[in-house]
Amino acid sequence: MANTSGSVLTLGETMGLFSGAQTGSFAHVAQTTIGIGGAESNVAVGLARLGIPVSWVGRVGDDSLGNRVVREIRGEGVDVRATLDPDVPTGLMLKEFRGRGTSRVTYYRSNSAGSRLSxxxxxxxxxxNASLVHLTGITPLLSExxxxxxxxxxxxxxxxxxxxxxxxxxRCSxxxxxxxxxxxxxxxGYADLVFGSPEEIALVSPVSQLREGTSFGTTSAEAIAGLVRSFDPDGRREVVVKRGAFGATSVNGGASVTAAGHTVDVVDTVGAGDAFVAGYLSGDVQGWTIEQKLARANACGALMCTIPGDWEAxxxxAELDEFLDSGADPVQR
Structure with a gap:
């Protein structure tokens, strides 16, 4: 029987992250900063900071980056269940800042420890014993x-x-x-709650023509509702369509709720989607309404964009309350 304590389990690959200390290509940037990042552990950290009991399962190399991954995630209050693999290294990603709010991420994860998850x-x-299990579409593409x-x-x-x-x-890569x-x-096929951009929802839709060169742009509410019906004709899932600065729409059993996004001074968008998911799930396991979940999720995603890093922001x-009480102005005066 499922646990009703509100605990979340997530699993996937977390890698070492080398970010340029200045704007520019690694062909010229002289210094980098070292951190960690991975979609599922980003969500786990976000949940832990919001007071939700959460466990993360993964594989890392028995190396310095692997040790850093375990220490950092555990230090955020996440229950870490990591396998140390002595035979292959921890995966690595490089992040180059190309301009304010624009970055390029390159992955070195072929035959990494995380790809050997079994x-x-x-x-x-x-x-x-979990009340909810969270996965991403990244993990099933890493290896058989x-x-x-x-x-x-x-x-x-x-x-x-x-x-x-x-x-x-x-991840097209x-x-x-x-x-x-x-x-x-x-x-x-087993998911009760699905997150994705309009393009991602179309990707996994059983209506194959939606996969072929469809461009959704800002996407009207009617178009989103039609897209979700094509993806989930029986209406058995809760489908959350992420639209970045335009906000998000949640469709559940035919009922649709849309919440506007926030305008912030964007520094780094990487990890914003994971923060959004963490915000939404934190309300979900506590039995919140869709309106409440969307409001928290949009605020979490916006705040994540204001500081460099995959999860640091x-x-x-308390920080969410401060942000929302200020009229969603990220500058506190």
Whole structure:
């Protein structure tokens, strides 16, 4: 039976992160800063800062970057269940700042420790004792063993009555659209709550023509509702369509709620989607209304954009209250 304590389980690859200390290409930037980043652990940190019990499962190399990953995530109050792999290294990503609010991320994760995630890494009871399991579409594209792990986890969750959340989070560098649609779609079949941009929702939609060169732009409410109906014709899922600065729309059982985004001085957009998801899930496991969940999620995503880093700006409840009480002005005076 599913746990009702509000605890969340997430799993995936977290890597070492080297970011340029100045704006420019690594062909010329002289210094970098070292950190960590990974979509699922970003969400875990965001949840922990919002007071939600959360566990993260992953594999890292038995190396200095792997040790840093474990220490940093655990230091944020996340229950870390990491396997140290002595045979392959921790994955690495490089982030170049090309201009204010614009960055380029390059991944070095082929045959990394994280890509070797296997069903055996997910201990007995860890899925069954959660109230919600959160995955992204990144993990099933890392390797065949990672794909099997995701399917094993969502099937275990389904059998135990544990709700499943999936952020599609498509990475074109990992797989071309047809391959990604199949792999992510398998996992999506078990999801109760799905996050994605309009393009990502279209990617995994059973209506294949939506995958072929569709451009959604700002996307009207009517277009979003039609897209969600194509993706989820039975209306059995809660589908959250992320639209960046334009806000987000949640569709549940045919009912649609839209919340506007916030205008902030954007420094770094990486991790904003993960912060949004953490905000939404924090309200979800506490039984909040859709309106309340969207309001928190949009504020979390906006605040994440104001500081460099994949997770460092994940807000606490006090910081969210301060931001919203100020009229969503990120400058506190």
């Amino acid at each position: 069903p055996a890494d997910i201990a007995a009871g860890v899925v069954e 063993s990672a794909r099997r792990t995701c399917l094993s986890v969502v099937r275990r969750a389904h059998d135990a009555g544990v709700r499943v959340s999936l952020d599609i989070n498509y 990992l797989a071309e659209p047809g391959v990604a649609a199949e792999a992510i779609g398998e996992v999506c 994940s807000p606490t409840p």
